[in-house]
Amino acid sequence: MEPLTDKQIRASFVNCSKGDAARLKLPADFADLPWEDLDFLGWRDPGAPLRAHLVLPPDAVPGQAGGGPVGITLRVPEKSRTSAVKSSLCRICLTGHASSGVTLFAAPRAGASGRDGNTVGIYVCSDLACPLYVRGRRQPALRTRYEESLDVEERIGRMRANLLAFVENVRLPFAA
Structure with missing residues (x-):
């Protein structure tokens, strides 16, 4: 991903007001982000702990090439009890975590x-670091990555497709 x-x-945000977008806080480590390892930028808002944000580069969204990036703002539910015994699966990168490592x-x-x-709604890695998990740059706490027959490039492609499906579901009009 090219730096933004x-x-x-x-x-870039398509599902919040310009005022909300102006007030959001960027990641604390914004100046030091590993852009070359990111397929999207995802972070929990340090100024509003129940908010999170995803930003996709323009080339990741069909019909957006030549335009700008696409941002999605997310809400995080209040903290709930989790079990250290159960595990959960991120629906974007398919990384398995202890249940506290995946959030709705x-x-x-x-x-x-x-x-x-x-x-x-979607269950995603709590830290929104899916690109780093897929590339093996970060390991989930209390769990090792499931063994897969896909190589890293194929896992990256699958992650991008899963994320794009979610983003398109947010962007497209709701049909009752």
Whole structure:
């Protein structure tokens, strides 16, 4: 992923107001992000712990090439009890974690549907570091990665496809 500027990130959000985008806090380590290992930028908002954000580069979203990146704002449920014995699977990168390593994130839909309260939910790595898990740059706590027959490039492709399906579900109008 090519590095993004603060301005590009704030202008990218499709499911929140411009005011909300202006108030969000960027990751604390924004200046030191490993951009070359990222397929998307994901972070928990340090100023609002129940908020998180995903930003995809323009070339990751069909019909967006030549345009800007696409950002999705997410809500995080209140902390709940988790079991250290159970494990959970991220629906984007398919990394297995102890149950506290995966969180349900809810994204308001874009447009009028989102303003009416419609959301889309997905279970994702709690730290939103899917690209680093897929590349083996980060290991899940208390668990080793499941053995797969796919190579790293194939896992990256699968992760991108899973993320794109979620983003498109947020962006497209809701059909009742």
